[in-house]
Amino acid sequence: MELLRGGVDLGGTKIQAVVVDGGHRVLGEARRPTPKDRGPQGVAAEIAATLAEAAAAAGTAVSDLAAIGVGSPGAIDDAEGTVTQAPNVTPEWTGTFALAAAVSELADGRRVRLGNDVDVGTWAEFELGAAREFDSLLGVFWGTGVGGGVILEGAQWNGRGAAGEIGHLVVRVGGARCGCGRRGCMEAYAGRQSMEAHARRLVDKGQQTALFEIMEKRGRTNLSSGVWSRALDRADPMATHLIDRAIGALAAAIASAVNLLDVEAVVIGGGLGTRLGEPYVDRISERMQRHLFRNDRPPAVRVAALGDIGGALGAALLVADQAPATPA
């Protein structure tokens, strides 16, 4: 019988699960909102439920899965199976939680392996997505924040465990305050959370925008990627200005990373990257030109090809033969 695997992408707003076969084909998938009020154990239960739903959609059951991979925010200890500090998932997740064991217990004792969400997303694009023909890659996930993953000579580069923080490259010394508390980080200009805070300040100062009207019409409480996309389609001046500013910051930070590492390719994904897609990724690529030290042969810059399920597919790779190297 063919070996099926489960993959779960644990995010701040949703849990995405897939069930794949040996050829990485998606046989079933499911998505549920991340529960915010039941702590890490409640999140583990919802992961198991989402997996069960994906398995049912695939015409199978969790008990038939060979193993399960989970991509999570926070600091991952792969050997211990723990996740430390993932308050974006649920506010109570401030300490260390044995997520692998908790999910395994609720998933028929299946083996569970953890990975960093951004790392597995980058790995998925490298193995199965937009960067398959390259040996070195910078993955950029443009969403609430801006995360990054680095692959060099076909292996993930984790440094001392915290490499890849592309969102915290400094693009303006003494510049805007970032969610991380520091100044001038790229994410302070390009992260959706920072952009929303900026938009709210501009509105408080009396500036006009359709952003919040679109948000309310869509029944949202914050500026989702879809809201930004709609406002851009309507040529809303504030949205256009803030996205342009974000593109400038992304281009500078990515070009800086390329000047340092000279990678072959850059893949841009995440909620905003995937939603805005090729026209905007092309604008980032064009804007990078003014900062590239070797602008005669820029890296390939592509939209993430796996879309919303890239993270879950990458998580499933954690328990395949193509599993990325574990952090040193």
Next chain:
Amino acid sequence: MELLRGGVDLGGTKIQAVVVDGGHRVLGEARRPTPKDRGPQGVAAEIAATLAEAAAAAGTAVSDLAAIGVGSPGAIDDAEGTVTQAPNVTPEWTGTFALAAAVSELADGRRVRLGNDVDVGTWAEFELGAAREFDSLLGVFWGTGVGGGVILEGAQWNGRGAAGEIGHLVVRVGGARCGCGRRGCMEAYAGRQSMEAHARRLVDKGQQTALFEIMEKRGRTNLSSGVWSRALDRADPMATHLIDRAIGALAAAIASAVNLLDVEAVVIGGGLGTRLGEPYVDRISERMQRHLFRNDRPPAVRVAALGDIGGALGAALLVADQAPATPA
């Protein structure tokens, strides 16, 4: 008989040669100005003459050297033994010159291997200098410009051949014009050439400084590292201000690189880095703190330990067993 090796650091102002034994001990050294008016062939002749002088100081002759390594600016093709575009060495060096063959012919047919000057300088600090106990390193050479070298898991990372351009990380989008023609590069604030141009503009605007007076007293035509050092010792306000600005830019770019790569160590050398030494490197390290994403465990930040002859020692390593991996 013990195998002796020659190492040459080819710079824009000087040629530094060493003769070393199997234990990397310096048996003899010599230094000559880089000839500016005789083209690449004239530079090759002066390299051979400087080597002969170093060999004589070591009580030997070039004919007794096992092999010779040369670290050079410009684009190096190790296999072909060529250097392309090194106008900082001599203005006529705009095309490709077969430096390895030219030096070999003038050096008794000894085998000559070429490396990038910054890469061999970084490698020397990694093998023999301030970063011996680490596996990953960012080398930063703070001088006329600001060059960088990246070592990951004990091997040089060259990317597609042009990695390590730490001086061209963007620290201010739309900022100061850099010597490379782009805007906002770290080197536009921290490179000695940019700082001198800035100082001259401030003087043209009527500001006072002792920098140019010190320069003339020392019989210089430009602001050398020694001139900056003297001006700082005298608490010259313009020098103090410009060096402080340089430290801010260096700190931001180096912290950005650490946020991306999470290396264990940073070594700061180059004319200014070596001259200003530990107090200023400590200031860069302190200033990095405000930008480090993981500021609870910063990398070790150290002054280059090999000083002026680091580049030549690294060049000699090109022809030792510990030779760095060649660029992919």
